[in-house]
Amino acid sequence: MAASLQVSNLSWSTEQQQILTDISFELIANSVTAVVGPNGAGKTSLLRSIYLGLANQTGQIKLDQVCLSLLNRQQIAQKIAVVTQQHDAVCHLKVIDLIKLGLLPHLKWFGFSSKNQMLHIDNIIQQLNLSALLDKFFDQLSGGEQQRVLIGKALAQKPRLLILDEPTNHLDVHFQHQILSLLTGLGITVLMTVHDLNLAAQYSDNLLVMHQGKLVKCGKPGDILDEASISNIFNLPVHKGVNPLDNSVHMFYHWPQQQQLQTHTYE
Numbered sequence: 001m002a003a004s005l006q007v008s009n010l011s012w013s014t015e016q017q018q019i020l021t022d023i024s025f026e027l028i029a030n031s032v033t034a035v036v037g038p039n040g041a042g043k044t045s046l047l048r049s050i051y052l053g054l055a056n057q058t059g060q061i062k063l064d065q066v067c068l069s070l071l072n073r074q075q076i077a078q079k080i081a082v083v084t085q086q087h088d089a090v091c092h093l094k095v096i097d098l099i100k101l102g103l104l105p106h107l108k109w110f111g112f113s114s115k116n117q118m119l120h121i122d123n124i125i126q127q128l129n130l131s132a133l134l135d136k137f138f139d140q141l142s143g144g145e146q147q148r149v150l151i152g153k154a155l156a157q158k159p160r161l162l163i164l165d166e167p168t169n170h171l172d173v174h175f176q177h178q179i180l181s182l183l184t185g186l187g188i189t190v191l192m193t194v195h196d197l198n199l200a201a202q203y204s205d206n207l208l209v210m211h212q213g214k215l216v217k218c219g220k221p222g223d224i225l226d227e228a229s230i231s232n233i234f235n236l237p238v239h240k241g242v243n244p245l246d247n248s249v250h251m252f253y254h255w256p257q258q259q260q261l262q263t264h265t266y267e
């Protein structure tokens, strides 16, 4: 199957610290991939290096065979849409106006949207079941509704790749599952960070496991989530089981009494 995103030998360091080290992977077109790993592993930095391009980063990133470093901001925005954690919860815009902002990278200088573009917006509204929210203000929505609207705005960009940083953050279990299930049904390539390994395993075709700025494992959740490596990476005893509802891999954790609140140290 065709690779959508190809990341080769990606590294990034600041003056003080090496943050990403020699990361290489490919995403198959229309697959859903979750980046997992402990706090500080470099998950957000990896996403940012793909959609922003960071100062001093080295390596190559190609989307649909085109090197992203050859594209300008608008061309990248026509191909990659991003939903970050820092969305503006105080944004006092009506939902419909916010979703239409996603069209910006495709608008001509005079700013009118075409009939086709309005049809595209209508389709997104149906797909994400947003009709009832259109006249509400974004800052008056629940966290789950806001996340759906932001995904709608991102889809309005007609991206080839949708990148999301912790899309389930601050959501209750209902909305966590709703959002992740929605992402699996979009038919575009999705790359997201997810803290909960079990949610990631349930809804992703592939996982990228990061640790200390390196990609330590990648592949299908059932293949790469093993007790020894996950226990080592998260410094916690782990038991691997199966979710009886959908047979996805399920990790069970146990905090050992003697460990108490010692500093989290990595090997």
Ligand SMILES: Nc1ncnc2c1ncn2[C@@H]1O[C@H](COP(=O)(O)OP(=O)(O)OP(=O)(O)O)[C@@H](O)[C@H]1O
Residues within 6 Å of the ligand: 014, 017, 019, 037, 038, 039, 040, 041, 042, 043, 044, 045, 046
């Ligand atoms: N702009 C930056 N300047 C300096 N250091 C940075 C910068 N961005 C990230 N870092 C450092 O890089 C490391 C990885 O951070 P990053 O946010 O990518 O990790 P993460 O896996 O997403 O963490 P978390 O799960 O806690 O969100 C951290 O030590 C962080 O302090």
